[in-house]
Amino acid sequence: MTSQMTLTKEGEQPENPGQPSSPDGLKAGLKNRHLSMIAIGGVIGAGLFAGSSSGIAAAGPAILVSYALVGLMVVLVMRMLGEMAAANPSSGSFSAYADRALGRWAGFSIGWLYWFFWVVVLAVEATIAAEILEGWLPSVPQWGWALLVMVVLTATNLASVASYGEFEFWFAGIKVVAIGAFVVVGGLAVFGLLPGSDNPGAGLSYLTSEGGFFPMGYGAILTGILMVVFSFMGSEIVTLAAGESADPQRAVSRATNSVIWRVAVFYLGSIFVVLTLLPWNSKEILDDGSYVAALKSIGIPHAGELMNFIILTAVLSCLNSGLYTASRMAFSLGQRGDAPASFAKVNARGVPMAAILSSVAFGFLAVFFNYKWPDTVFEFLLNSSGAVALFVWLVICVTQLRMRGIILRESPERLVVRMWLFPYLTYATIAMISFVIVYMLFDDKGRQQMLLSLLAAGVVLTVGIARDRHRRRTADPAARSAG
Structure with missing residues (x-):
């Protein structure tokens, strides 16, 4: 398949209208409610x-900043990402766009790094x-539980994309309702205003009463950034899933706007509630966890039991989406x-079975490493994939x-979602992400993770550039002989 992506013109209909499919052969089995919940639950x-x-x-309270x-x-x-995905929905999302805009080496590198990240997350x-x-x-x-969970969600993804969407709708729905209820009740x-509440000390005063709003100093904001940045990974999943819906442009636009x-x-609402219900340095937050406390x-x-159930649904949701996301990225890499x-082949149900x-399989292997060598092999995998989120955002x-x-140039009518203040905010975002990457190199806790992630990125990037050069060398003689 050529690396050049073609923007589908508005009004065109896919082949075989009786069996809806995305432009790359996957079945368009995700409904609007599936995509809405994937978008909401993804963060x-x-x-x-x-x-x-x-x-x-x-x-302390500065974690809000x-x-x-x-x-x-x-x-x-x-x-x-919404600007690019609305113009051309693709199962490869940012990897496919990087392939075209920056070069084959870029799409190859960021695609495999992203796949690597999610298969480690599975474990x-x-x-x-x-x-x-x-x-x-007990x-x-x-x-046994780890095996059962992986087998069930693998079967779900193998059944059809609609099965993935349905499971994710309910998994994500539970955690969305739970966090929404927490914000309202808290x-x-x-x-x-809560009848029967036995926390008379709750209030805004907790934000400044224990050493002020910046009890650990202003520099703690940067430390906090390193600790929370990776919890946001997953918001981009909806742009991969949109390619398997009947109206991907509308789905991406709604997800981006929301x-x-x-x-x-x-995030901000729920953490604000925690910090105004308890002092930030209370023993309960560390012992029980912020939400349970x-x-x-x-x-x-x-x-505690209630929160364990909610965390379990969040974990299953992440597992379900992680397997889906890794397989679709592998599918897109196979196409290119x-x-x-074999990764690019779909079965009669429109599912890329080999990619899944x-x-x-790598997820199962990582689980084995986690049980057999948790402090050596698995820790290396974890650290070497940890900063991939930042690399993905930078490439986007x-x-x-x-x-x-x-x-x-090609299809201006497809630019239905536009980046604000382009290109100034784009450059500002590049500067923000680059600053976090550099700061991690000087942070005692983040240095090892960033160095190992850079090592993994360097290896994949080297392979990608080598493949790109080999492809050009083999293509040039053919082009000259054809001419």
């Missing part, structure tokens, strides 16, 4: 529930799910000749600078 990962307490401990800055960065990146999330389930039913060993308690309130409510402070019974050709099975920004001109 709510298990990291929000499980990792926010460490961020609060590191920065960290979340706001990372949230702004994600909003801008999603706007850029992390399967392990978390197994720990929760083992706590409920008669089944942890590895907000009522903060302002003294990302601001999603970040504001789910907040629920207990207002007298919600069985808060950057992965085995290869992705889950640079790609959008080039793709805007391509879209305007």
Whole structure:
């Protein structure tokens, strides 16, 4: 398949209208409600529930600034990605756009790095799910739960894209309702409007009472950024999924326009509630986790068990979407000749079976590494994929600078989503992401992860450039002989 992407002209109909399919052969089996929930739930990962307490401990109330800055960065990146995806929906999303705008080496490199990130995430999330389930039913060993969870979600993805969409609709729906209810109930308690609440100290004063709003100094904002930035990964999934819907342009436009309130409510809103229900340095936040501690402070019974159920749904949602995302990226790489050709084949149900099975196979291997060598092999995999989110966002920004001109030349009517204040905000976002990458190199906790991630990126990039040069050398003689 050629690396040149063709913008589908408005009004064109796909082949075989009786069996809707996306331009790349995948079945258009995702409904609007599936995509809406994928878009909303994509920004709510298990990291929000499980990792926010460490961020609060590191920065105090100033962690709100960290979340706001990372949230702004994600909003801008999603706007850029939305501009490209609305103009040309693709299962390869930013990898396919980088392929065209920057070169084959770029699409190859960022596509494989992104695939690597998600297959490692599969192992992390399967392990978390197994720990929760083992706590409920200890008669089944942890590895048994991990195996069961992976097998069930693999079967779901193999069945059809509609099955993935339906599972994700309910998984994401539970965590969206849960976090929304938390913000509403917690907000009522903060302002003294919740009947029966037994937390008389709750209020805005907690934001400044324990050492001020910046108890750890202004530099803690940067430390907080490093701790929360990776919990935002996943917001871009909807742009991959949109290619398997009946109206991808509309789906991408809606998802892009709604990302601001999603970040504001789910991240800033929920962390604000935690910080106004309890002092940031309270022992309960570190011992129980921020959300459990907040629920207990207002007298919600069985808060720990309730939060474990919500975290489990968030983990299953992440697993489900991670497998889907990794397989679709592998499918796109196969289409472009950057992965085995079998990855680009779909079965009668419009599912890329080889891409799914290869992705889950590496996920199973990573789970094995996590149980066998957690502090060596698996830690290396975890650290070497940890900063991929930042690399992906940086590539999206640079790609959008080039793709805007391509879209305007070829099909300007497709530019229905536009990046604000182009190109100034694009350059500002590139500077923000670059600053975080450089800062990680000088941070004691982030240095190893960034160095190993740069090592992984360097290896993949070297292979991508070598493949690109080999492809050009073999193509040139053929072109001269044809001429």
